Amino acid sequence: MRRWTSVNRRARSAPTVHYSLVALVAVASLVGVMSTASAHTRTATATQAAAKPTLRIGLPYSAFQYYKNIADIPNSGQSGALELSLGYSSLFHMEPNGTVVGELASSGSYFNPGTGAQKGFEFTLIHGVRFSDGTPLTAAAMVDYLDFYAKQVGGYQGLFGKDPKFTAVGKWEVRMVLTVPVNDMETVLSDVGDFWGTPASPACVANPTLFTNATCGTGPYKLDTAVSVPNSSYVYVPNPYYYDKAAVKYSRVIEDIIPEPASELAALQAGQLNFAYVASDSSTVSAARSAGLKVESAPIGAYQLLLNEKDPSTSALTNSLVREAISYALDRPALAQLVGPGGYAEATDLFPVTDISDPSYAGHFTYDPAKARALLAQAGYSNGLTLNLALIEARTQDQTMFNGVAQELKAVGITLNPINYTSPSSIFSNAGYLLTTIGNTTQVQYSSWLSAGNPVTTWPADSYMVSLYNKAIRATNPVPDWRQMLQYESQESYFVTICSVSGIWYVTKSVQGVDVTGPRIGAVLINELSPS
16 A cells, blocks of 8 residues: 655644634734734734735736636646646646645655556645635535546546546545546645646536636636636636635736737737747747747657548548558658757657656657658549648747648648647547647546547557456556657658647746756646736
């Protein structure tokens, strides 16, 4: 049995000292001690609170632009973790170096529920935590959220297997019994994990439409929809029920949605932003450094083509020779240089994972347009074909990558027809889309993208891949099977990986704590930030 005990990242007082101002006034009235001194104290406290600065963050997009439910969000890396950490706290927290410590959970451990190792996990909640609507976080509330999340579609719900069981043991302990083993559960339940460990209030769980107008978590801030402008500016104010008041360093946090890096840089130079995320677009890095900004970056994932065998407009992609031809048609080093000069992108054809590497296989598909044309002819497409392809975002860098891919595929006889991206479900109406897939552990990536049971999987069940996965999750050392599985996925070109990319942040001298690292997939978290 593995036992894990947290060393929480912030020292906390006993829950009983977290009185509200209303409660303090009521008590003072009862004992008749509303003295001039106490009035001065309250005035000083109010002045100190008012003096807290506003934090303004530039982001190229917001999760709220595409998703209206926390359970639908497909990843928590890069800016997603920052945005989520404003309104939601997680059971565990990952430090920049990858160490996992307690957050809402004080302890956690694996146990064997009679079905095998690492299919059971239990954790104990800290006391005194409340959601932004004032409801206490208890084991029962956590179980309600876990049951809710397990029934949603679109995120990481398949990771725990079919029909996982969650039980409240008393007021504070939660027991999880899964139908498949899960490695590294603390990371999965952390603030850079997969939203399983990020509880939402019972009211929102019971009525998910509430997610569209509120953040429903236990985080330090809450969304102020009255002054937020959808797709433009999202304003957060302190959560009055947050359990760690000392961690709330700002009177407001504003996310300004600015798709283009050049515009973000201009806003930073004008003093309108404290820091900004430019995703994996390195086109303004030199200008940012010249302007005196600190540039932080870390590997976050890879540019990929997700090919859809279920596309109703063509049956071509059901033929593995066509998918293989696409892989040989791409000059990956040239495309990497096109979008990430200076080392911010590197050619690779392996699906991005964070727990294993396979340098010997990273160059399996060398650039060979003649071979690509021969494979197309062998598949019966000597006269070429047209494929519909969508872009998730219309940033300049993504358009540059799309144009580069289109040019190279055109040279071998494949024409790309660009389709507007409207929602996650749109991938089923065209041949696929160009996206940046965020790195994660192999088990999480499989359940999120490669598993036939996942709703975003765009190809039929592959029995060989399934067998490798099932073998790996039960192995003492899963690395050989993970490596073989990813090699096979690359050979089959279900995903055509083009190049790895780094997430890039520009930081002014007005903020500290922007710590971007590879183990955290480039994530920045609100409680680590403070005014300089």
